[in-house]
Amino acid sequence: MDTAAKNTERDHSSLPDAGDGSERSRFSRFRPRAVLGGPGSWRTVLLQAVAVTAGVLLFSRFVVQPFQIPSGSMEPTLQVGDRVLVNKLAYGSDEPPRRGDLIVFDGEGSFVAAGTEESPAVEAARGVLATLGLAEPDETDFVKRVVGVGGDRVVCCDDRGRLQVNGVPLDEEYLHPGDAPSEVDFDIVVPPGRLWVLGDHRSDSSDSRDRLGSPGGGMVPVEKVVGRVDWIGWPLGRWASLERAEAFSRVPDAPPGGHGGGHG
Template sequence: MDTEPQHMERGPSSTPATGTEEGSRSVRMPGPRDVLRALSWRRVAVLGVLGAASLLLFSAFVVQPFLIPSSSMEPGLQVGDRVLVNKLAYRFGDNPQRGDVVVFDGTGSFVQEPARENPVTGLAHGAASALGLAEPAETDFVKRVIGVGGDRVVCCDEEGKVEVNGRAIDERYLYFGDAPSSAPFDIVVPSGTLWVMGDHRSNSRDSRDHLGEPGGGTVPVDKIIGRVDWIGWPAGRWDSLEGTDAFSDVRDPDGAHG
């Protein structure tokens, strides 16, 4: 019987894996997944708030999305269109011109007393509408400028057309089949105000409907929010808003071309 002690030899698997240990101490560059894990929900929330704030600031001073809530401006603007309102159009001394499509605050002209609402709800709705995600405030309207301060606007002439300073207007932008107006009117637009009308005349509450109210249906220029220059959504209607030459022959009350 062999009683001589047997020496146990370590196999290769028992040898310390020096290379492995050294590899575990090496620095590994973080990958995209590591970066995403590092972004906590708090950081994501902060980035979201900053992004929303930036959009709101841009909307407040440069370009504001505006959701078209009614058919009063068809066919040019349709229900559900999201237009982009250029807030810089009249910021540097320029005034609205005849034919411009504008968004304005109708408080004091089209709406005498805005409805009261919960402040928190109002703030949330205001932010959503400023981003074009909700219908605009009930005090905001979109119409076309027909007359500016000093203009005499009359409806209608012998051919049933609107006249501005004695010149008949060929309003090719009107909704097909609509008359320029079913209600007669004759007004001299006060200085610093505008006479505005919808393109879908038979389905538009505009300056004609407020003749007997304070302001006589006109809108103060300082209530203009901006000019509608583009249709931003839906994608199939993405385009600049087509201008009009309907007022090119209209002269100012002093005889100069407008």
């Protein structure tokens, strides 16, 4: 007996009746779930991608934003290409920026002329990519170190070439090797609600010193601060938490209604 041949024959009478005798009707019951819009469908994947992107954008907008370092003005602390994470919840009405903080701020009106504009489409695209840390920041965004806050007297330099804040000389261990604290002499008092900011790579930084004679004198309004740089997130080999510089720990607050101390 050829039992193998018999076992391979299909007995169509044993198959469930489709009702209309059509073979297509049987297979219609087993369509892939993706075709019917189930969890694996392209619509679901697209909606999930949109939801995740929206969540990331909202998180970056209001909580922590990646920021790409475009220049060497903050070396060695921050290097070109670093992606830092900016804490947007660091400051409030009862917690203003402090001396030694690394901040990102909008320099429009203080570091660059007001009214600098791109086309709406370019501005929107750049904004989304910059928010995700995938593009260089807007040309009006800067990262610097806070050296003086409202009421402080900042002087350069003492007889040993050091900056002084409220009469206290700073030992700035974060400076780029070989850099002097400043090649430009100045003696300024920071107005209330403003900040005096400098780069760590003083010989390669365009900062408050370069705007001494301009309107505002290089002072950054506190309300223009985007947030505090708290972490280096990328590349992985440079991951680090950034702390406030110890150089400012001995600096006293300026006396109310007066100015900090002078040369020492």
